[in-house]
Amino acid sequence: QQQVRQSSQSLTVWEGETAILNCSYENSAFDYFPWYQQFPGEGPALLIAIRSVSDKKEDGRFTIFFNKREKNLSLHIKDSQPGDSATYFCAASGRASGGNYKPTFGKGTSLVVHP
Amino acid sequence: GGIITQTPKFLIGQEGQKLTLKCQQNFNHDTMYWYRQDSGKGLRLIYYSITENDLQKGDLSEGYDASREKKSSFSLTVTSAQKNEMAVFLCASRDREGSDYTFGSGTRLLVI
Numbered sequence: 001q002q003q004v005r006q007s008s009q010s011l012t013v014w015e016g017e018t019a020i021l022n023c024s025y026e027n028s029a030f031d032y033f034p035w036y037q038q039f040p041g042e043g044p045a046l047l048i049a050i051r052s053v054s055d056k057k058e059d060g061r062f063t064i065f066f067n068k069r070e071k072n073l074s075l076h077i078k079d080s081q082p083g084d085s086a087t088y089f090c091a092a093s094g095r096a097s098g099g100n101y102k103p104t105f106g107k108g109t110s111l112v113v114h115p
Numbered sequence: 116g117g118i119i120t121q122t123p124k125f126l127i128g129q130e131g132q133k134l135t136l137k138c139q140q141n142f143n144h145d146t147m148y149w150y151r152q153d154s155g156k157g158l159r160l161i162y163y164s165i166t167e168n169d170l171q172k173g174d175l176s177e178g179y180d181a182s183r184e185k186k187s188s189f190s191l192t193v194t195s196a197q198k199n200e201m202a203v204f205l206c207a208s209r210d211r212e213g214s215d216y217t218f219g220s221g222t223r224l225l226v227i
Contacts, residue, residue: 046216
């Protein structure tokens, strides 16, 4: 059973559009949701994160929208740039679940932004 | 700032061979991790260690051994490489429960 699910394996947008990457989770004990960005040949790097007490987190062009009742979240990349082309991983962890040492990762969404 | 260094960057092995991957961090982080990344399968946890000499199995530990002899280093051994195996092994660390990971750039394994 996949605990964190990213709905698209790949996504293509044009430069300037808003890219929307979706993620859902199973375990209601998860309370922390980071997104990681990975460029080819590199390891993932933390991009932005949200806690379940919030419904929105914004950092520049990147925004997480979080729906605790529906157990889903989305990463919006406003004004997408070709340099945003990367793989994006949604992750989830929670102290109450006993899994805080072991965040669970989705399978990733490969984003391509065409100029 | 600190850094996580993984060696080697590329590793070509033969079927049945025992292969060791190394990871060093100078953040002074307590917890270290080994993940395997396969195309389309995301990141799967192999082993982690919450302190020196501690080892905890992840979801994918069968076929692997790990060693945390020093706080700064965490090594992973593929006990018997499988033919045509191709994957990226990522090391990560963090300083306390709840903080975020810092990843290394990975070791790319190919078994011929």
